[in-house]
Amino acid sequence: MSSIEVIENLCVGCGLCVKACLYDAIEMVDGVAVIKDNCTLCGACVEPCKFDAIILRKSHRETVSLDDFKGVWVVAEQRAGEIHGVSFELLGRGRELADTRGAPLAAVLLGSNLGDAGRQLIAHGADVVYVVDDPALEHYRDEPYANAVAALIDKYKPEIVLTGGTSVGRSLIPRVAIQVRTGLTADCTALDIDDQEGLLLQTRPAFGGNIMATIICPNHRPQMATVRHKVMTALEPDPAREGEVIEEKLAAELFETSTEFVEFVKDETSTVNIAEADIIVSGGRGLGGPENFGLLEGLANALGGAVGASRAAVDAGWIPYSHQVGQTGKTVQPNLYFACGISGAVQHRVGMLSSRIIVAINKDPDAPIFKVATYGIVGDVFEVLPTLTKKLAAEFS
């Protein structure tokens, strides 16, 4: 069993480890660090200790022969034959990772009546596309999709498997990781190859984006990660790019499920959804009521953006939950985010902090939203928004 230990004669009682602990699991007793029962063995205290007084021993066993696993895979996502943009973005980053590892880049595409959709994945950088085209895969259902991906991983043994951090991707791929008995890191914002051992360094935010953590999967394969939409950059598609599309026939039992797809209902309250949008115009309590959300729509429409909202506006019933940005809503990272009449409580900020440009409009100059804003206007949203919409619309008409 793994263990953690404080070497008492090296510990000077400086308390750095107490501060470094993510779980409040270290205390000072008579000038020496003592690790309490709620320690999770995360190891966050080991590096901050300047006296090498904390040792984490991990017992590990080789479970698979790591050398058998080669190549980088992207599990592509499609609905009604249309491939999700995140799949192309993953191929963009996947191409670089594959080249660094001197290995091929492959995509996996599951569905029904896919036609030549696989060709698009080649145009975006894949060397090989494994296609499973079966009527049982017409609509996304967790079990058949997970079983199919796991079966292909068992057959071809890729070293790295990337999946889009969409609702579907985040449902599908954890089941696959359990089946193939390997690690999975969610919502990575950076993926790199470590120079020494060739491991995939998976960096992601945790604790609501207040902390970044780099995670590895040293003794299991494949190394699996999800990445959200618009984090990586797709390659310019090249229709002339050469690659191979391989039709895979899998055993029918893999597709058995008692889950029944009934229907898909499109959200009619928005033409552009916030998870995909390049520009988001969000409103909060400062808008005063649902009737004023038209001001946000005016600006969003002028710029081709989507309308978002703070929790306060959603809880007040001014706009549906699917528009909520923040800790209990969606995490977004558009190019441009407008926060209008939003004070910027930390619960909201963690959902939009990764936006490239943040514009805050608020009448309170001390509102916390201004601390994260790239640009801000101290003023009344009811005056600022119409003026801003008019001026921007004039620029882009």
Add this chain to the structure above:
Amino acid sequence: MNVVVLIKQVPDTTDVRIDRETNTLIREGVPSIINPFDMYAIEEALRVREGAGEGTVTVMSMGPPQVDVALREAIALGVDRAVLLSDRAFAGSDTWSTSYTLAAGIRKLEDYDLILCGKQAIDGDTGQVGPGVAQFLGVPQVTYARKLTIDDGSSATVERMLEDGYDVVKVPLPSVVTVVKDINEPRLPSLKGKMKAKKAEITVWGSDDLDVDQEELGLDGSPTRVVRVFAPEARPGGTIFEGEVEDTVESLVRELVPILKGDI
């Protein structure tokens, strides 16, 4: 209808900060709470039990002894029974080992029709344990549920929230359903519930109580490892315009136009 709710005790993450000078965590006075999404799962479980007119709601959590507080909070809300999976051997579990251990705990309960949990925990934000438990139990799942209807005791119709709408999915029971905030409005604990919570006995199971392979538990059983923890890049200070509306908007437009044109 017997419902199991998986909950996690988390630090109120909104208060957790990294000290940029020492690169260490500032967490003085950060309270522990039940993961907010799990509160909706607890509420939904209570509603399912009330709708069926019979059955029990069991909350289960894996963690250190301190999680007792969170479990009692769930009992105060009306949950019938609480089980804590707690053992040094579970420490250091990533989502793989956590799913494995929780699934073993659920199997030991034997009689369950539905397993509910929040869509993700606010400290790790992975959303992987719900699907992981479903896979280990070999049952279907529906993630991001915004509406749950028990059809006739043997199946449920669930609306799964997607980026641009929702799927309606029908699953047999037992299944795992992970919920979003939209699904309900959680109740507050009653005085009677609080009294009950004080006296309640919390069942504690260690690794010896579960049918598990010791090598699959905790840090040893976890494929992933954290190698580095650091502060995110600070956002540079912004430009704030104050004054007459016409002027401030004009200044902002001058900044935004090149960005919108894709020049910057």
